[in-house]
Amino acid sequence: MKANEIRAAFLEFFESKKHTIVQSAPMVLxxxxxxxxxxxxxxxxxxxxxxxxxxxxxxxxxxxxxxxxSGKHNDLEEVGYDTYHHTLFEMLGNWSFGxxxxxxxxxxxxxxxxxxxxxDKDILYVTVFEGSDDxxxxxxxxxxxxxxxxxxxxxxxxxxxxxxxxxxxxxxGPCGPCSEIHVDIRTPEEKAAVEGKSLxxxxxxxxxxxxxxxxxxxxxxxxxxxxxxxxxxxxxxMGFERxxxxxxxxKSNYDTDVFMPIIREIxxxxxxxxxxxxxxxxxxxxxxxxxxxxxxxxxxSIADGxxxxxxxxxxxxxxxxxxxxxxxxxxxxxxxxxxYRLVNVLASKMGDAFPEIKEQKQLIENVIKEEESSFLRTLxxxxxxxxxxxxxxxxxxxxxxxxxxxxxxTYGFPEDLTDLILREKGLTYNHKEFEQKLAEQKARxxxxxxxxxxxxxxxxxxxxxxxxxxxxxxxxxxxTRYRKVTSKxxxxxxxxxxxxxxxxxxxxxxxxxxxxxxxxNGDVIYILDTKKENxxxxxxxxxxxxxxxxxxKAVVDEKQRFRTECNHSATHLLxxxxxxxxxxxxxxxxxxxxxxxxxxxxxxxxxxxxxxxQEVEDFVNARIAGxxxxxxxxxxxxxxxxxxxxxxxxxxxxxxxxxxxxxxQSIELCGGTHVNNTADIWHxxxxxxxxxxxxxxxxxxxxxxxxxxxxxENAKAFGKVKSLLNNAKKPDEAxxxxxxxxxxLRKQIEQLLKDKAxxxxxxxxxxxxxxxGVNFLAKELDLDxxxxxxxxxxxxxxxxxxxxxxxxxADGKALLTCYIDKELAKEKNLNAGTIVRELGxxxxxxxxxxxxxxxxxxxxxxxxxxxxxAVMNYLQ
Numbered sequence: 002m003k004a005n006e007i008r009a010a011f012l013e014f015f016e017s018k019k020h021t022i023v024q025s026a027p028m029v030l031x032x033x034x035x036x037x038x039x040x041x042x043x044x045x046x047x048x049x050x051x052x053x054x055x056x057x058x059x060x061x062x063x064x065x066x067x068x069x070x071s072g073k074h075n076d077l078e079e080v081g082y083d084t085y086h087h088t089l090f091e092m093l094g095n096w097s098f099g100x101x102x103x104x105x106x107x108x109x110x111x112x113x114x115x116x117x118x119x120x121d122k123d124i125l126y127v128t129v130f131e132g133s134d135d136x137x138x139x140x141x142x143x144x145x146x147x148x149x150x151x152x153x154x155x156x157x158x159x160x161x162x163x164x165x166x167x168x169x170x171x172x173x174g175p176c177g178p179c180s181e182i183h184v185d186i187r188t189p190e191e192k193a194a195v196e197g198k199s200l201x202x203x204x205x206x207x208x209x210x211x212x213x214x215x216x217x218x219x220x221x222x223x224x225x226x227x228x229x230x231x232x233x234x235x236x237x238x239m240g241f242e243r244x245x246x247x248x249x250x251x252k253s254n255y256d257t258d259v260f261m262p263i264i265r266e267i268x269x270x271x272x273x274x275x276x277x278x279x280x281x282x283x284x285x286x287x288x289x290x291x292x293x294x295x296x297x298x299x300x301x302s303i304a305d306g307x308x309x310x311x312x313x314x315x316x317x318x319x320x321x322x323x324x325x326x327x328x329x330x331x332x333x334x335x336x337x338x339x340x341y342r343l344v345n346v347l348a349s350k351m352g353d354a355f356p357e358i359k360e361q362k363q364l365i366e367n368v369i370k371e372e373e374s375s376f377l378r379t380l381x382x383x384x385x386x387x388x389x390x391x392x393x394x395x396x397x398x399x400x401x402x403x404x405x406x407x408x409x410x411t412y413g414f415p416e417d418l419t420d421l422i423l424r425e426k427g428l429t430y431n432h433k434e435f436e437q438k439l440a441e442q443k444a445r446x447x448x449x450x451x452x453x454x455x456x457x458x459x460x461x462x463x464x465x466x467x468x469x470x471x472x473x474x475x476x477x478x479x480x481t482r483y484r485k486v487t488s489k490x491x492x493x494x495x496x497x498x499x500x501x502x503x504x505x506x507x508x509x510x511x512x513x514x515x516x517x518x519x520x521x522n523g524d525v526i527y528i529l530d531t532k533k534e535n536x537x538x539x540x541x542x543x544x545x546x547x548x549x550x551x552x553x554k555a556v557v558d559e560k561q562r563f564r565t566e567c568n569h570s571a572t573h574l575l576x577x578x579x580x581x582x583x584x585x586x587x588x589x590x591x592x593x594x595x596x597x598x599x600x601x602x603x604x605x606x607x608x609x610x611x612x613x614x615q616e617v618e619d620f621v622n623a624r625i626a627g628x629x630x631x632x633x634x635x636x637x638x639x640x641x642x643x644x645x646x647x648x649x650x651x652x653x654x655x656x657x658x659x660x661x662x663x664x665x666q667s668i669e670l671c672g673g674t675h676v677n678n679t680a681d682i683w684h685x686x687x688x689x690x691x692x693x694x695x696x697x698x699x700x701x702x703x704x705x706x707x708x709x710x711x712x713x714e715n716a717k718a719f720g721k722v723k724s725l726l727n728n729a730k731k732p733d734e735a736x737x738x739x740x741x742x743x744x745x746l747r748k749q750i751e752q753l754l755k756d757k758a759x760x761x762x763x764x765x766x767x768x769x770x771x772x773x774g775v776n777f778l779a780k781e782l783d784l785d786x787x788x789x790x791x792x793x794x795x796x797x798x799x800x801x802x803x804x805x806x807x808x809x810x811a812d813g814k815a816l817l818t819c820y821i822d823k824e825l826a827k828e829k830n831l832n833a834g835t836i837v838r839e840l841g842x843x844x845x846x847x848x849x850x851x852x853x854x855x856x857x858x859x860x861x862x863x864x865x866x867x868x869x870x871a872v873m874n875y876l877q
Contacts, residue, residue, distance in 0.1 A: 021060065107149060126201055172221070176217065179215040183210050245257040267289050303318075341365075468538060510591065514562055515531075520552075528555075775804050
């Protein structure tokens, strides 16, 4: 069976068992602080397991895009070295929310594998939870054991420990025992030599787990204890790539038609051969596996709206891509971008099941190509820095781990590539010191972000939270639960949940509401932020009400909400304007809607011209002047909304019923709050436009009060300029005249400085001294950087074996300029860049440059004299 047929067979089987097929959720999570990415099939359904929402159907099935590259589930370093771990993988799953349980889950799993997919029963093993004697005191899952006995011989039912057979989504939340299904696809000879059961969960590449049936029956509380769930659930996850390996009768996930088209393309592009014997062939194979895996992860992340960046989820994606580039650079000898060329075959292979990869293909290619080019430049720079680091090292010497860490931390040059290059030169570095520096950095990051949550204090059972903030900015509410959260960043905070709330939670780019909650006795609690977590609206406050059981009045900060609404409504008009003026290829790629400004990211492959920006601004302001009324529909079937022309955003998770927001011809799917009429926005002003990544542009703009303030400040500034120009009738012409005069004066000054340098050149020749066979000159001069450079090179052209250090000061700052004759630099193993970097410490600064010419700047002019004295040490 081909991969597409296998996927379809799974979904059709569970559809026949009355499961509803649902689309894969985006991989990047928006409202779950415990996860950066979807790392298992159940992650998009956490709100159902937690009881915070009810699914439309109690039986669901899907194939979910998952990414395991961070946190508890991190397979990144195994990828490529083995044949069955991946960064991105598909997880086939069937789900029961309080419906069927172990009996049906086990029976259907067996039926699908052995009767529908025709997998030989003799290659299957299953595991059940053996119980634990730790604090949980859990008994063996005899219920699952007894059910399995109906289908498989007892000697193929193995007992597993808590690590393997008790599944938990995190430190808190629903959990329970599980049954894993393993396959043994070794040859008959291998099976005869070693019994399969001894290899279960032993990381054997042909004895692997393919399906995990999780029986959710407990809830892990913050204090570590377990309590039974009121409703029991089924959560299963089957590795799609591993299933393809079994059904296609190959020995590796990479030998399936999931990966082979990509691998063949890599072979063609890099002129290499996959599967070639020998040590060098093994390195090539690892590199090809890494690249074929990583391009999938990066491409799908970009399609879901997560671009590579320097922080958070974006940094993880950048790290994956850079790992792929690194393997291509090191083992496939690819010194130019090529990974982006794999997106085409990926889209053709997976585009039917995941249409977003086809629709976003051009953007994905552009972003990957730009990232590749950027990192290859980093590698080139790192190689130069590494060469300097190696200079003067003997074969027996060891490079400091701190230097290798600096190369990684400051320049992004990976330590494993550093290690590889050093070993080729017979060198090594201090791994212990490097690991210590890395651990210190991680500890600082962990300390800054670490938070501790206590258990929820439940005040009202089965309370259904309702958002009423579309219609009202205040409401009488009851506190249904709360908990205390402590973090390094925010200190002690309380998270409050109410029976209903007018506070809009952060989402869709719009910030969360602020305001206050007041009790009947006048006790006021200020709400500092509002967020959504697993479908629950959480209000953040510094303290608790004195009496948590009463009726409260919740009031939203009206002024902040209104300003935010102006900016949010403006983003819809901006989106429409960009598509109208630049083309329908424009799509929103992110937004941030605050009370003071808005930020809008969109796909476009060139700089937006000043004329185009003015057209866009005029377009939006025309709709503001048109007084377009706000229209919404809060419960439209998704298909109907799309058919009506509503814009849906990639990377957003939508339900079966959606909310549409319309201003005239602008119609989008949106959960945010908006003005009643575009006239409320008053005016729209673009402040800036620029690139975020290849193919992604960003506009920052303001509306309403912020525009009024902007115009007021500009009017004040213009008035001051006119005053400085003696109230000239035409200020622009007066400024142009001043600029022309200034340019002429600058030219005259530059010429005077050059003449001054020539005049002192003769005097300086007489001050050159001999030090150990070197012509040496160290002096402080009253010249700028350009004058010092010209003077140094002129002297160097007239005097052999010349070593110069000049110092100068201007505007309270210091400058050092070092010149070394090129032949002298080689002969004496001198490096101007290294020297000024060290001497720069005297002027409280730093610098660098080439071995024969370099400069350093600093903020301590008084240190120049010490630097001029210290330079003598390099010649003695």
